[in-house]
Amino acid sequence: MPDPLSDSLAEQLEDPTTALAAAVVIAGLHPGILEWAARTVSAERGPEPRRRKAKANGAARLAKRERADEALVKALQLDPTLSIGGLARAIKKSRTSVVTALHRLRDAGLAESSSGRWKLTEELPREPPPKWAEPLSGRATARSVVHAGA
DSSP: OOOSOOHHHHHHHHHHHHHHHHHHHHHSSTHHHHHHHHHHHHHSSOOOOOOOOOOOOOOHHHHHHHHHHHHHHHHHHOOOOOOHHHHHHHHHHHHHHHHHHHHHHHHSSSEEEETEEEESSOOOOOOOOOOOSOOOSSSSSOOOOTTOOO
16 A cells, blocks of 8 residues: 655654644644544444434424423413422423423513412413303393384
8 A cells, every 4th residue: 555645744754743743733623533543543442422313303392392381371371379290280291391381481471480389470361252242141132023024
């Protein structure tokens, strides 16, 4: 196999100080090269580094988190006296997830913590307003409706 270095460069690198300086320059330009060289030359090999798995679709994770936050808001609306453990059981999430969600709601200005209890800061609309002004009654009205054709 031919020597990749020229004779003059190989002669200069025989000096340990020059070789070390060259190694530092190369390591600065190519950060993983010294680690690779050590692994290649070493007789004892360590375990392969673990690679991180790609995370699931970010939009799907955010949508799932939004649904959990909505469930938490509904649970707080239904029973504002629930503890964090009670909220976790109500929405079927861990206590850590509930605390994180409560902090997100606090940062959004929707919830606050006072004396160890969490509550909503503003009343959120529960249902759409009714279409009529008064409830319908089953009683007959005093006036009767007469058809024009009768």
